[in-house]
Amino acid sequence: MSQTLIAGANAALPTDTISIRILSDQPIDCAAYRLASTAKVRGDGDMVFYGQKSSDDGSVSFRGHETDGFFDIQLATQPAQIEKIALAFSSDKTLAQIGNVDIQVLQGSTILLTCQVEAGNRSEKAVILGECYRRQGSWKFRFISQGFDGGLKPLSEHFGVEIADEAPVPSQNNSFNNNQTNINTARQNSPPPIPAASSPSPSVNLSKITLTKNQSSINLQKKDDFGKISINLNWNQRPDNSEMPKKGRLSDLFKQHSKGIDLDVGAMIHLKSGEKTLIQALGKRFGSLNTAPYVLLREDDRTGQSTNGEWLDINGAQWAQIEEVFIFAFIYDGVPNWAQTDGVVTLHVPGQPPIETRLTEGANAKPMCAIARLVNKQGSINVERINQYFGGHKDMDQAFGWGFSWQKARK
Structure with a gap:
């Protein structure tokens, strides 16, 4: 009790x-x-x-x-x-x-x-x-x-935490549109400041970047090795409001329910070689981090109850081999209801603030969401929010012209 x-x-x-x-x-x-x-x-x-x-x-x-x-x-x-x-x-x-x-x-x-x-x-x-x-x-x-x-x-x-007052440096490249921001990870034309010996440089940066309709993309400047890039899909696995008690009744609110929504994350990858491949739990296509396609889906949560959500990893040392990574999610189990899922996708790149986009605009009858794509632009990573919803894999593929042949499958 x-x-x-x-x-x-x-x-x-x-x-x-x-x-x-x-x-x-x-x-x-x-x-x-x-x-x-x-x-x-x-x-x-x-x-x-x-x-x-x-x-x-x-x-x-x-x-x-x-x-x-x-x-x-x-x-x-x-x-x-x-x-x-x-x-x-x-x-x-x-x-x-x-x-x-x-x-x-x-x-x-x-x-x-x-x-x-x-x-x-x-x-x-x-x-x-x-x-x-x-x-x-x-x-x-x-x-x-x-x-x-x-x-x-x-x-x-x-509480005594030293906060770094740093913000992303706007791009000076006029080719980017008004909905795009550029993060420069180094300033090549000026020497780095020398911190005072008695005041070490603070290491905590509270910056977080949220991509929206008005701020729809961001560019990460070219690097030889971006490190391990991780993409997390997380959502509210609690059942729908018809199963949940009214907020405020604590004795009821915290009862555990056995059934939740199961979202699956996946990716379509286009390599510089021209090869195209699919990563998702359906068909057990988990990919590989150290060999092509250099993208790996971590072990799928088949229960839909993991509070860590689902993860895709990209080998940032091999970014030069990748043309595009197209991220999507679909409701594998449970009635399609994107408002209920409260889904969020967060991109973690070493040395950069977390970049997130929320799945907020879904039509409830459409279980498939095209979330975002990472495009190789002359060695940089251009992160573009999509947030469009479809009836299934085939409809999404046709909308973006990937050209895969689709058939039904189960986990």
Whole structure:
């Protein structure tokens, strides 16, 4: 039987691995901060968020996405200097606009504690949700629900994180249109600044780039080796509203349901050699990272219940061999309802801010979404948002002229 906490209340935790689940109806940016006796982080490695999903020692990590995220915390292995682990979120909307935010503390699949941040008319855009803290050799959890002025940057600085005030450098290339931004990863015409010896360069960059209708593409400047490029598809696996209780009934809200929506991610790859190939779980076409097509689908989640979503990896050292990677997703199991999935695709390129696009415009009768494409433009990576929906693979193929021969298949 789980225990429900009100703001200010605390409860004992097992000295073991726990998960803290944060649920919201609107996208929010969650973060965890490991704090020493000074109530500050010891360094940038003590912050966990969308741009750094694990602490420096791996004992705190984030999985899931912006509306249903988990922090996994190994309490038994926390460094002796760590006295608290604070959990918070920020948004560009007020709490009143976001709505209630629900919290679960779990051990495995067992819910130990539940809490709810009630939105009411609250105007804050950031909230310190709660904290795990040491008390006489044991761990406890305190529900805080404390509003905070400002967004993720002042919130992180409050906990002692040094934030890099860096933004993508606009392209000087006039051939790019008004809907496109260029990220320059190096300034070749000027020497790098020399940091003061007493003030090391901060390593945490809070930049995140969201591609929309108005900001539809972005260009990553040419490099000899882009490193391992990872593409994540994540979504809300909770069942539809007809199966879910009304928000606010905590005892019902946290009941587990056995059936969710299963999305599958895939890619069509066009190599410089002229070869075209398909990567997807259907037909067990998982690809290869070290040989052509240099794209790999990680093991498919056939249950549709993974909070990590699904991943495609691209060998950035072989980008010169690739003409285009076309990313798509389809609803493999469950009634097509893109609004319900709250799907988001995030592109992770080493040394660059995360680039995301949300699947927000889908027609519910069409289970296939053409998400984005990565195009090789003279060695650079041009990321182009598509966000178009189709009745199936064949319709999508015909719309973009790939020329594959399609037949029905199952996993």
